[in-house]
Amino acid sequence: MKNIFCKGILSLVFTLVASTTSFAQNKSLKVGETLPENFWTTPLQVVNHPQKTISFNSDKNKLILLDFWATWCSACLKKFPEMEELKKKFSDKINIIAVTDQNRATIEKFFSSTNGQRYKSVLSVVDDKILHTMFPHTAVPFIVWIKDGKIINTTDGGQVNEQTIAEVLKNETSSLQTVIQIDRKRPLMLSENFELEKLSSIVGYSLFAKGRIRAIPFGSGFHRDGESVYGRQFTNFSLMNIYRGISYELFRQSGDKFSDKRLMNLTKNPEAIDFNTTTGGNFEKLYSIEYIVPKDEAINLYTRMLRYVNENSNYVASIEKKPVKCLVLRKTSNVDKMASKGGEPIGNILKSPFILRNVTLDFLLSALEATNDITTLPVIDETHYLGKVDLKFSSFQDLKSIQKELSAYDLELVEVVKELPMLVVKDKSY
Incomplete structure (x- = not known):
């Protein structure tokens, strides 16, 4: 694993540790507050940059957008190309920098992957504790807008565009809607x-x-x-x-x-x-x-x-019993031909052959219920079989072939009409 700090530059390490300790003591900041001096001077670890660390010292006269993100956030990744274009569009007037608390090794591995290669030009702060302490949030993407040494807004990523940036740069009335994220652990919107x-x-x-x-x-x-x-x-x-x-x-x-x-x-x-x-x-x-x-x-x-x-x-939803066509899974004999022989549980529906090993029949029922590709009908289990099973199908894409292969286990999947609980949603004026 690569070291977090540059090797051989001992004085830089001591400076970084001292600054980080001081920075971490800062309280979280709110919209309208002035940034402390060490926001500008503290070295921050980065990737996709010639140097291992940068600071914001040279950006004091720019509009700065901190773009908090994570590798698992598809909305963050989708926004990256637009962010890069906006940086080019407004040139030396702004700096948009991605920020993540994921470690350097994780981020470097991501940017070297097939998916990550598309974003390899994105400069990102990594292994961050400092900025996350100053600007706490519960979800990403989360954007912090900084201008003239102050936090002027916090928003979601969808509000970052050419219009909103131009408004802020020209000191015009902003159309930005402030987002102060809500903690799910407490009642929503309650003071x-x-x-x-x-x-x-x-x-x-x-x-x-x-x-x-x-x-x-x-x-x-x-x-x-x-x-x-x-x-x-x-x-x-x-x-x-x-x-x-x-x-x-x-x-x-x-x-x-x-x-x-x-x-x-x-x-x-x-x-x-x-x-x-x-x-x-x-x-x-x-x-x-x-x-x-x-x-x-x-x-x-x-x-x-x-x-x-x-x-x-304007709607009424209720759970009502309705006569509907469905598929019912039943045993055709008292002989148990599907009992599991043990081993590591497997439920492989993505490849052929389709193998179920040492799992319950629920896995088969869930696979049939999950998509309309095999059947559009509800599937009901009437086998009353509670044990673990081993089943194998040459493919899992065609209902007739599945029904045929189930017969080898003394099982049948037959279409019937049954009264089943259904979620029925109507207009109130229905």
């Missing part, structure tokens, strides 16, 4: 001052918002007490994805499994509540919800949460 109230505690809490909340990413969170979940968040989801998340838990509580094959979207405009949230746009159609119940009511969390979404949206 932090509430925690100072020693005689009060939250028993129940709810929030339902329409439109993108930039301060928190797409995702989900929980409030737990041990194994008990008494609160749930969904942020920047389509409304249908919120219904999916709630239904997954309600189906699980009843001993069933939810998939899109158990969904009936009967709304007049299905795309209004069910769309791809990762492609950008449709921000006004995103929803965020948080629902917290008293801890002794945790078992009813998702039932109450579903009712709450229905009450505050």
Whole structure:
């Protein structure tokens, strides 16, 4: 592994360690605050640069954008080429620098990979502790805007463009929307001052918002007490994805499994509540919800949460039994031809032959449910088989061939009509 510091330059090492120790003592900074002097002078480790360290000392008269990122953040990587073009466009007026707390070895390995080669011109601070302490955040990409020695804004990456940079450089009224990221561990949007109230505690809490909340990413969170979940968040989801998340838990509580094959979207405009949230746009159609119940009511969390979404949206979702076509997996004899012989568990559905070894039948059912390529029908297990199995299929792309090969294990996968619990979503005026 490469050393973090340049070898042989002992005085530089002592200087860096001393500066880092001093810097780490700084409190986190807020929009409008002036940067301390050692922000400009402290050496920072970098990659994709002739030197191992740089400082911001020569950038005092520029607009500086700190672009916090990570190798696993696809939105960060997607934005890199645009950031590089903006640096060229505004030349010596700005400096946009990527910042990550991942170590040098990890970042150098990434930039040498096939995917990372596309971004090898990106100068990045690595193994950072200093800037992350000064500008704490809960998600990336996160952009810190610095001008005239002050923090003028913090935003998400989507707001960095030619227009916003030009506005800031010309001291015009900025169209930037400040983003101060929210910690998922506490109730969303609730004032932090509430925690100072020693005689009060939250028993129940709810929030339902329409439109993108930039301060928190797409995702989900929980409030737990041990194994008990008494609160749930969904942020920047389509409304249908919120219904999916709630239904997954309600189906699980009843001993069933939810998939899109158990969904009936009967709304007049299905795309209004069910769309791809990762492609950008449709921000006004995103929803965020948080629902917290008293801890002794945790078992009813998702039932109450579903009712709450229905009450505050233009839709009604319910779980109803409906007669539907489905595939049922059954045993055709009392002979056990699929019992596992042991060994390391394997579930390989990406290659041929498709091998299941020392896993439950749930893996087979999940593979059939996961896509419409093999079947568009729900798949139900009526084997009542609880043990581990070994199964092998020459391929896993054609329903007829799968059915044929299942017969070797005295199993059948047959189409029937059954009454199944389904998630039914309708317009309120339906």
